[in-house]
Amino acid sequence: MRKIIAGLFITLDGVVEAPEKWHFPYLDQDVERSVLSLLRRTEVMLLGRRTYEEFAPHWPQQDPEDPLAALMNGRTKYVVSSTLADPAWQNTTVITLDQVAALKEEPGGDIGMSGSPSLVVTLLREGLLDELHLLMDPVVLGTGRRLFEEGAGHIPLTLTRSATSGTGVLDLTYTRA
Numbered sequence: 001m002r003k004i005i006a007g008l009f010i011t012l013d014g015v016v017e018a019p020e021k022w023h024f025p026y027l028d029q030d031v032e033r034s035v036l037s038l039l040r041r042t043e044v045m046l047l048g049r050r051t052y053e054e055f056a057p058h059w060p061q062q063d064p065e066d067p068l069a070a071l072m073n074g075r076t077k078y079v080v081s082s083t084l085a086d087p088a089w090q091n092t093t094v095i096t097l098d099q100v101a102a103l104k105e106e107p108g109g110d111i112g113m114s115g116s117p118s119l120v121v122t123l124l125r126e127g128l129l130d131e132l133h134l135l136m137d138p139v140v141l142g143t144g145r146r147l148f149e150e151g152a153g154h155i156p157l158t159l160t161r162s163a164t165s166g167t168g169v170l171d172l173t174y175t176r177a
Contacts, residue, residue, distance in 0.1 A: 002104045003130035004046060006113035006120045007038045010134050010147055016117045017145035026137045030165035038133055039071050043109030046100070048116035049081035055115075056089040078103060078111075080119055100128055117147050124155050124176070131175055132157065138168040 009019035047055065055072065062069035077092040084094050095103065100123065103111065113120060113129075123129035134147075148155075156177035163171040 002044075002106065002108060003110045004100075004104060004113065004123060004128055005038065005042055005110055005131040005133065006116070006123070006129055007035065007133040007135070008115065008117060008120065008147065010136050011139050011141050011144075012136060013140045013142065014146035014148060015141045015144035016115075016147045022139055022141060023135075023137055026139070026165070026167040026169050028165050028167045028169075030163070030171070031135060031167070031169050034133075034135065034163075034165075034171050036067065036071075039068070039112060039114075041110060042112030043075070044103075044111045045072075045075045045077040046103070046111050046113045046116070046119070047077060047079050048119035049079060049084050050118070051115035052077075052079045052081070052084065052087065052089070052092070056087070056092075060089060080116075097122065104128065117145070121148065121152055125153055127176065129176070131160075131173060134170070134172045134174070136170040136172060138170075 008016055009023045010016050059069055059072040064070060073090060075091060078095050079087060079092060080097050081094055082096060087094055120129060157174040158177045159172060160175050161173035
């Protein structure tokens with residue numbers, strides 16, 4: 001069975017919204033290695049609709065020689081959505097939330113997620129997310145959408161790995177307890 005492995009940038013106070021506005025001062029070689037390592041562990045991408053709508057106009061415009069752009073554009077992508085009808089980004093298929101469990105059962109390599117915090121929480125709650133990788137930047141924003149909003153429910157996790165980058169980013173890996 002394939003695993004679903006999610007990776008998110010997050011602040012100390014749990015904010016995941018708009019990492020492009022606060023994450024880059026903490027981006028160093030350790031963080032880049034962690035992101036690329038996570039992407040290389042997976043063969044397929046799973047995205048929520050909002051993350052897809054942010055990524056789809058951006059990644060196809062990037063230098064095809066950039067290893068991250070090549071990974072993002074070349075991968076098979078599944079978007080969980082009930083409203084997206086005709087995805088334009090190459091190699092993209094729209095699926096429903098009900099189809100995610102079946103996707104895990106298909107043959108092939110693991111499924112990676114980048115961003116998509118609402119979908120991450122839903123998959124955690126449903127027992128479908130196998131690993132949660134948080135890159136926690138040493139910053140408190142005080143406002144913004146948090147990964148676990150009130151009412152997310154009780155989701156016990158086990159810390160299975162931790163490391164610290166040169167800029168103080170905590171690289172944390174959790175599985176369901």
